[in-house]
Amino acid sequence: MPRSLKTTVVAALAFSTFATTALAGEVLDRVKQKGEVVNALVNDYPPFAYINDKNELDGFDVDVAKAFADKLGVKLKLETPGWETIIGGRWAGRWDIAITSSTPTEERAKVVNFPVNYYSVPAVLVVNKDEQAIKSVADITGKRVGVGTGSSYEAYVNRNFSIPGQPAIAFPFGEVQVVPNDETVNFQNLALGAGVRLDAIVASLGTAQGQIDATGKLKLAGEPLFAEPNAVVTDKGDAEWDAEIKRVITELKDDGTLAKISEKWFKVDITKYAF
Structure with a gap:
């Protein structure tokens, strides 16, 4: 690499580092x-x-x-x-x-x-109100589970999630069909019926309760999954x-x-x- 070009690249990299680090x-x-x-x-x-x-x-x-x-x-x-x-x-x-x-x-x-x-709010499992087979997170193996794209809930259902400074999180289920999407869309799809487009959703209790109250077509399944700071x-x-x-x-x-x-x-x- 010519010296002049190398100097330009090094300077550009230095500027980039400066510009992206406060x-x-x-x-x-x-x-x-x-x-x-x-x-x-x-x-x-x-x-x-x-x-x-x-x-x-x-x-x-x-x-x-x-x-x-x-x-x-x-x-x-x-x-x-x-x-x-x-x-x-x-x-x-x-x-x-x-x-x-x-x-x-x-x-x-x-x-x-x-x-x-x-x-800090619990993470919960949500299902359609007519769902009978899924009573807890142990029942989601092989099921289509909706999660917010890039969320901690996506990492959780992929069994690749930990919270620094807290005990290891249990994953009492096997491989699932993870469906990352906008959370509002996920809840709309789950409200269509048990197993129509989704079998369950993992979300925060606050979000889940709001959707349960608003639609009248959803319910919680099992106990909270983990407390999420x-x-x-x-x-x-x-x-x-x-x-x-x-x-x-x-x-x-x-x-x-x-x-x-x-x-x-x-x-x-x-x-x-x-x-």
């Missing part, structure tokens, strides 16, 4: 200077985040993000780049934070940070920003704000077990 304090400084925090989240995960009938972003995560910005004393900007983009890291300064219902895992922690948990997500490289996020979220817990938001959406406090 310097210490960089994000915190940017948020303070702009007076605005940019939160990345998904918009197809009701009741945590979704587009309401006024064509506005709404949900538990949206309200938590609003409370976070208020406590920090800045404006909030919401963006919806997609789940895989958010959890893939290397944000290059496009977003400051992702309050978007993400479970910390060892694989994800390699590319993003999880500075603080803000709620959900954490705020940040890009790698700014310990000062992570510390500030932890401080603000902890204040929102201590002053009762998180509990009020949870009770608004779920009638119970799903945040109390996260700290």
Whole structure:
């Protein structure tokens, strides 16, 4: 390789590394200077985040993000780049934070940070109300099981899931036919009838209960599968920003704000077990 070309490539790689890795304090400084925090989240995960009938972003995560910005004393900007983009890291300064219902895992922690948990909710198995053969997760071997694309539930049904700092999770079932999709679509398909398009769904209790109440065509099967902590997500490289996020979220817990938001959406406090 000619020296000039090699130098150009090395410089380009160095710039790329600089552009995709935050310097210490960089994000915190940017948020303070702009007076605005940019939160990345998904918009197809009701009741945590979704587009309401006024064509506005709404949900538990949206309200938590609003409370976070208020406590920090800045404006909030919401963006919806997609789940895989958010959890893939290397944000290059496009977003400051992702309050978007993400479970910390060892694989994800390699590319993003999880500075603080803000709620914990059980994962459950959902079936059609007319389903008779599936009484617990032990009965899903060989069945078509719907999960959110790229979610921890997808990893769970693939029997490839662990939560750092928690006991090993049991997988009391054999190989299943995993059907990753938008969660709303999964629930619509399951509501069509037992075994019509799906046999079951693995989802969070909050999401599942909302769909059960809304459709009247679904039910829970068996006991909760595991307790899933959900954490705020940040890009790698700014310990000062992570510390500030932890401080603000902890204040929102201590002053009762998180509990009020949870009770608004779920009638119970799903945040109390996260700290």
